[in-house]
Amino acid sequence: MISPSSIDQVFETARVEEVIGDFVQLKKSGTNFKGLSPFSDERTPSFMVSPVKQIWKDFSTGKGGTAVSFLMEHEHFTYPEAIRYLAKKYNIELEETEQTNEQKEKADERESLYLVSEFASKYFQNILQKTDQGKSIGLSYFKERGFTEETIKKFDLGYSLDEWQAFTDEALKKGYKLEYLEKTGLTIVKDEKRFDRFKGRVMFPIKSMSGRVLGFGGRILITDKKAAKYLNSPESDIYHKSKVLYGIYDAKQSIAKEDNCYLVEGYTDVIQFHQTGIKNVVSSSGTALTSEQIRLINRLTKNITVLFDGDAAGMRASLRGIDLILEQGMNVRVCTFPEGEDPDSFARQNTLEELHDYLAENAKDFIQFKASVLYEESKNDPIRKAETIRDIVNSISKIPDRIKKEVYIQECARIMDISESVLFSTLAQMDKKELQEEDKRYKNEQKAFEVIKHQQPVKKVDVQYLMERKIIEILLLYGNKTEDFEDLVLKENDKGDLELEPVIQQARVFEKVFLDLQDDEMQFSNETFKTLYYTIIERLNQDTDFELKTFINSVDQDMANEITTILMDDERYTLDDWNRMDIYPKEKKHTVAQLVSETILSLRCFLIDQKVKEFQQETLKNKIDSNRNILEEVKDYSSLKMLLSRKLNRVL
Structure with missing residues (x-):
């Protein structure tokens, strides 16, 4: 069992962006980092990491949490295993007792x-x-x-x-x-x-x-x-061999740093390259390359250089994997070694500098490599040459990026000595066929959607849900802060009229929220938020050094997911990179005190509206004259709402 002091030390030291950066290529996005989801197959980033909040959120699957929960989700670690992994990463010596046989x-x-x-x-x-x-x-x-x-x-x-x-x-x-x-x-x-x-x-x-x-x-x-x-x-x-790459553990940091991954065939190829000094290298472990293995690399870099033996069989085998890599939107280069050599033997016989120079000089773009391999086999046979060209264009059709497609078509036309217009026409036919298949799939999906659409009515916006959610967010982010809160109190002026007078009171945010909700006897309607609310209030009451990441690690996974969803919801819009399109979303400039006051007052106004609606329904239902008490209640609530609206500076 790991001691609590050791766990605290791990929490204090571990940085979520560093931990996740070992598994996912993260790019700066404002104050956050974004990357491709490691839990789903995607080409557009929906994975967000917040260094400030020390949490992460995967918007494609709904998962989220801290560095510890990421390791538990991604690596299927138990909680102690995740702590031990982080301790090893940050050179923290853990105090722990040995597990009993029963454990x-x-x-x-x-x-x-x-x-x-x-x-x-x-x-x-x-x-x-x-x-x-x-x-x-x-x-x-x-x-x-x-x-x-x-x-x-x-x-x-x-x-x-x-x-x-x-x-x-x-x-x-x-x-x-x-x-x-x-x-x-x-x-x-x-x-x-x-x-x-x-x-x-x-x-x-x-x-x-x-x-x-x-x-x-x-x-x-x-x-x-x-x-x-x-x-x-x-x-x-x-162990699922189609989802594993040999050497990925030792190579991941170098792959991200060099922004390139060398892909070889065997175990000894990886080890020999590593020993020579090239560490961004992995192997498919003797199995045919799979989409899952490519996606593993795609998290760390967009660039793959495939290294193959000098024999013809090895070169032919490489062609099968190229299309798979292109389909994932990655950049592919291919390098072959002299006949009779493989990456292992070549690395053993050359220095690091010589190996670097050879790879730099002999790594070809996939189009050049494919053309050179196939052209030699078909140069004296017009039919074979036509098949070769079609094969190359088929590979180009796999590329998602339209600009890259055009550049590669031009290159293919130059190498194979054929007009660009013919190649573009062939590519268009292939794209049209693929588009028709996509359209067919889309229409089938739409039919299924239409059935669901007719079955389910459109849900209205749940205002109370959103406000309760905002209160939880405020408590998580600012609950421990001390703020000056301005309240407007009704006082009699010199003429005997009632008017609102500002009064400043200093309080911790969670105390202000708790007392305001208690004064009006307001209850959370959402059970999850209700549980979260009392859990946070209790923790803030007990712990003056409340830390968000420590708190998230102490709750169960469902609650941790809910917390990260609440905290990262605003961040999801930065994934769309609006600034690149000269669209600049307005930033929030509320003070914490203002945010707390407006949220509580808005919730009060909403609940008053609900209460008035209840009275109206009761009046219509009873259809009797003795509604004077109800009318008095409605009048009082309307006056209260008018007062609250003045505090909010709203026009009714």
């Missing part, structure tokens, strides 16, 4: 899979470094590949003994359950027999963006025609 058993299944994977990673590292078989076989292999001791430890490389159940026996001995060993794929269970999946292989742990071990890649070191050279963990609740 370990209470960990949910997903967490158990993570714990088993973490144990396996440390076990394989230990075997590599401290056993004779590990040193003579595994460590020797890595040293032959040119990996230094520092690199081996950085990437947590390991070795699995060439024995049928050495790992499984050790894991069971340490108290890890067989069902989780099987679910992670580390142990294969067949006919009541169990044996290690990665027997006799060097091990490459595959990590998430936050560094959690999700699965493994294992390479066999002996020649065995029956066994696969590389073997990956099977799919599990924590």
Whole structure:
């Protein structure tokens, strides 16, 4: 269990923009940052981070919260795991007691899979470094590949003994359950027999963006025609190979900093590049490139350079992934190595400067690369050449940006020696076909919408809901502030007439709000706001050093979502970047005291209107003459509203 003082230290130190910046490419937007949502597939930013409020909001999914809640949502951390991650990031030493067996058993299944994977990673590292078989076989292999001791430890490389159940026996001995060993794929269970999946292989742990071990890649070191050279963990609740990139944990900061990501094929390609000094590199781990993997990179940069072996098969394979990258609106360059070389061997034989120079000189734009590969195969065959050109135009059609499309069409015309008008005509046909399909989908969606539209009446604006929401926002942002509040009190003047006279009173904002609402016996109609209101008032009463981020971390996730929605609602409009179109929204210039007074008075006026409507309905319903009392009540309420309106400087 982590001590409260350690948790407080983590909260005080962690910066939400720095934490989220490790996972999402954030761009400055006024006082905030914006970026693409990591929780949905989008091309226009709807994700907002506020350094001032130390919270984030994803308007595409409705999720929001603090740095801790982001890690819990994005990385599926438990609360303690999120705290430990932040402590490690900010070099904070945590005070904590060891978990009991009972607490370990209470960990949910997903967490158990993570714990088993973490144990396996440390076990394989230990075997590599401290056993004779590990040193003579595994460590020797890595040293032959040119990996230094520092690199081996950085990437947590390991070795699995060439024995049928050495790992499984050790894991069971340490108290890890067989069902989780099987679910992670580390142990294969067949006919009541169990044996290690990665027997006799060097091990490459595959990590998430936050560094959690999700699965493994294992390479066999002996020649065995029956066994696969590389073997990956099977799919599990924590490992989905189509959504994971090898090396992303070690590369994420460099990718964002360099604004470019090198994409290679294998584990050793990543490690060798990293060791040479190029750290913004990841691998698709031997699987075909997927849209999910591209979106993972898209959060950090818009630029991908695909690196492939010099063989023809490797170059052909690269073409399949290019269209996927283009569809995501990203910029693609491709670099191939001399025949017989791959990124691993080339990096090993060259210095950092030589590698940088080679990549800079040989990285081609996708159009040049695709044309050069396909043109060589089709230059003497007019039919094949026509197919090649159509293939290139098809790739260009995937690009969302119209200006980029036109530039690439011009480039294609130059390289393939064909008129631009023919290519534009072909592109228009492809775009028209795609547009027709989009239109068809849209019409189907509209039909479904029309059904819903006729079924549901348009909801009216709930004024009381909005005002109650504004009160919660005021308490969260300014509840602890002390302000001078001007109130207008009815006093008799020298002539005996009643007039409004200003009186200044100093009070903390939450006290002013609480007393004003209590004086009029006003109750919240929305149950969520009601709960929030009393929770905030109680906390402000008890804690003179009330901090917003600490408070959000102390409430449950539903309440945290509601809080961030309230606080970030105004910020969502900055996502549209109105200033770029010379539209400048008027900024709020209310003082806090003025904002509090106007909100409370407006709510009072609204509730008076509601009360008068109730009296009117009662009068119509009863249809009797004895309505004098009701009329007196209506008159009193109308007078009160007139008085409140004068305070608000409103004309009735």
